[in-house]
Amino acid sequence: MDSMGERSRAVLRFIVEAYLREGGAVGSRTVARGGPLGLSPASIRNVMADLEEAGLLRAPHVSAGRVPTEAGLRFYIDTLMEAGELSPAERKALEAARGASAEEVVARAGAVLSDLSSAAALVVAPASGGAVEQIQFVALAPGRVLAVVVLEGGRVENRLLDAAADAPLAALEAASNYLSARLAGRTLEQARGAVEAEVAQGRADLDAVA
Template structure:
């Protein structure tokens, strides 16, 4: 359902609505008319404020959880507030430093991204999420170590200095000379290439009779490279940090929702698909409650922003997941700055 725009509300209604939303986001409790009469810069009696709140409730911007309780914003109301009334805050110097410091250690990109996401989680008191770009390693060195008649250890050294090992199955015993022949060919012909490029070159040289390899060595190289190609396409591209932040002081009263959210966080493939929509938008995206099907049951919000490489291409998305009662004005600039920080890291 599409609700009214901010301009359709009277000045009195806007002020009462803003006060209700800001108070609710701060306290997590429904807000009563007497509270608003003490807070709002309006010369209105509690009775007049109740009338305005009733009007806002009829517009489905506010709701009363109980008959005698105050009002709280609906998801429609939160959307109106975020899009038309919220004034985003600014990060403190300490917050900026906490995020930027995670990219200065010279560690592999994925570790730095993970640390930055953990820092964002801690500062926002939400669960931090980041969609990590798939980076196929560039071959620097590649070798084989015999393990048994039917297995060998393939050792890959990437261009960024990372070292990874994989056990590969062999159809028959392979002599040490074949292992050495395969490793020498890779060093001479395939270094500096991605795995996909290396496999393509191997296939081309074999088809043209230029590989100068026996059949056993050809098969060994193909098996070794294919192990990383399959793994690279299947490895998780989503990092989630700080789930414990979701268990705040209000969680005890809403354990079912928290359990549901934690279950939803296990569905990393579904979260990755959700973040892809922020990637496609190339700008900050805010999903409130049931606006996205994934978190409709837990009533959670997602704030996400893409980050870019040196050529301005979107390579990933970073954000937070938390209750709809987020301090959006504080968290939105925090996510935006984290995206800027990760852009520096991957550039």
């Protein structure tokens, strides 16, 4: 994938950013209208087909659009994402938001795997609604994980999480698979309750053997 051409990179970048921003499948016409290369929808469909064959995109259900796979998100993060410095105002706002009561409900989460997890936490907002289809954890940097919660209809919730700095990728993959299997078909509110119950049970089990 290191040999991917500039056209494919630009299309993948546009699709990933639109997916994370809008929370739905991205079609070739959308890329043609907003993409940077001025390609026709037919040309973009060919590029998207190549990206899908490479395992970077997938088609959710019968949708004509595409969404990035975990490999696509990983490739975007590793090679395509452009990082920028926070402005003083943005930094101040983020620092002020830490521990703010309005964020506490959303930020309440917990380790899921019973062996202390050592990996990630699930953050879900009860008011969001929608049934969970898939959950993915993508390591961004030591101690930082992107949680991508895919809901029915292709809608997506994204959260940045704190995790153990030395959390192995295998643990994140295990947490993704475990939570996807356990929470599929539940609303975010139900998923949140299930996660909290798992955490409480895990703590109780640890206390019992301590």
